[in-house]
Amino acid sequence: MINNKTQQMMTKQLACLVEQALVDEVQLSPKPGLVDARDNGAHTDMDASLFIKSAQALTPYFEQMAQAAWCHPVDQTLRETIAQIGRSAEQAMFEATGGVNTHKGAIWVMGLLVSVYAHQISMRQSTQIDTVLKKVSQLAQFPDERYTSQNVTHGAVVKKRYRVNGAYEEAVLGYPHILLAVQTYQKWETSTPQQAQLQMLLTLMGSVADTCVLHRSDQQTLIKMQQLAIQAGQNTLPNASFTALIQYCQEHHISPGGSADLLAATLFVLAVDAKISGC
Numbered sequence: 001m002i003n004n005k006t007q008q009m010m011t012k013q014l015a016c017l018v019e020q021a022l023v024d025e026v027q028l029s030p031k032p033g034l035v036d037a038r039d040n041g042a043h044t045d046m047d048a049s050l051f052i053k054s055a056q057a058l059t060p061y062f063e064q065m066a067q068a069a070w071c072h073p074v075d076q077t078l079r080e081t082i083a084q085i086g087r088s089a090e091q092a093m094f095e096a097t098g099g100v101n102t103h104k105g106a107i108w109v110m111g112l113l114v115s116v117y118a119h120q121i122s123m124r125q126s127t128q129i130d131t132v133l134k135k136v137s138q139l140a141q142f143p144d145e146r147y148t149s150q151n152v153t154h155g156a157v158v159k160k161r162y163r164v165n166g167a168y169e170e171a172v173l174g175y176p177h178i179l180l181a182v183q184t185y186q187k188w189e190t191s192t193p194q195q196a197q198l199q200m201l202l203t204l205m206g207s208v209a210d211t212c213v214l215h216r217s218d219q220q221t222l223i224k225m226q227q228l229a230i231q232a233g234q235n236t237l238p239n240a241s242f243t244a245l246i247q248y249c250q251e252h253h254i255s256p257g258g259s260a261d262l263l264a265a266t267l268f269v270l271a272v273d274a275k276i277s278g279c
Contacts, residue, residue, distance in 0.1 A: 007070050007122065010066075010118070010121055010122075011066035011067050011118055014066045014114050014117055014118060015059050015060070015062040015066060016059065017271045018058075018059065019059045020271065021110075021264045022058075023051075023052055024264075025263050025264035026048050026051040026052065026055075028194065028201070029194075031198070031260070032242075032246045033255040041249070041250070042216075042249060042253045045100050046102060050102060051103070053097065054093050054096050057093060057095070058089050058093060058103060058106075058107065061085055061107075062110060062114050064085045065085050065086070066114050066117070066118035068115065069082065069118040069122075070118050074119055074139050075142065078119075078139065078142075079142035079143075080145065080146050082111050082115050084147075086108065090107060093107070103261075105212075106261045106264055106265070108171070108261075109167070109261055109264075109265045110264070112139055112171055113136060114268075116135045117272055119135070120132060127273070128273075129178075129179070129182060129269050129273055132269065133174040133175050136175060137172055137175075140168070140172050141172055154211070154215045155167065155211045157215075159211065162214055162219055164209035164211065164214070167211075167258070167261075170262075175265070177207060178265055180203055181263065181266040184196075184203040184233075185197075185199075185266070185270060195237060199233055199237070200263055200266055201263050202229045202230075203229075203233060204266075205225065205226065205245075206226050206227075208256070208259050210257070210258040210259055212254075212255060212258050213225060213258075216252075216254050217253075217254050221252055221254060224248065225254065228241055228245040228248055232245050
């Protein structure tokens, strides 16, 4: 059993790594359609500073999730506990941003990941990325029986209309797109961090049925975006396809927010993996 001092240090460190991943994602530039350090992409109600403020406001809640998962079984009780903390985190996000949804999707994926990492570390079990994602799948499958939403979300409407997977299904499947992004990182890790991270984003944009894009447009627009992303990812950046992708997202006012959340999540798992491997 790991002592309380180690628990406090590790859960705080995990939460800080989540915050850093969220900050790194928004600062990565240039990103097609997304808020970055250069401009606001397809958005008019948010910028990079707002995302950073939001990320900082969420950090205590990710630490609470890690604390809740420490030495706790991956079960129904844990699922409901972190869901309740997640709802408090959403409220804190909206308070910090004046009602703007900067990280709702990220709260879901990061909450599951930080909880499973805390569990695995506290129980001295494997923190290999594929193992962690399988455990995330188990945790996500438990229903949140304490909460019943009366609101129909944009994601739910899009999933029904286009019959695509959303954030919940991605989690239950064990985040296969995070594994794809990790593979892309391994291919490009000898390049600059910017190059590797943008290539990861392109992998995600080219493969994720992004409900954020579908909500703002339609399936044909998503398919065209995916095609441009795949083409752009075949060569070192910048290239003509990447420029065309940026222009396409801007012209059609689309922002691949689901891919951005998964990029941040991938940056987080890579950071934890590097931290633990270096110990």
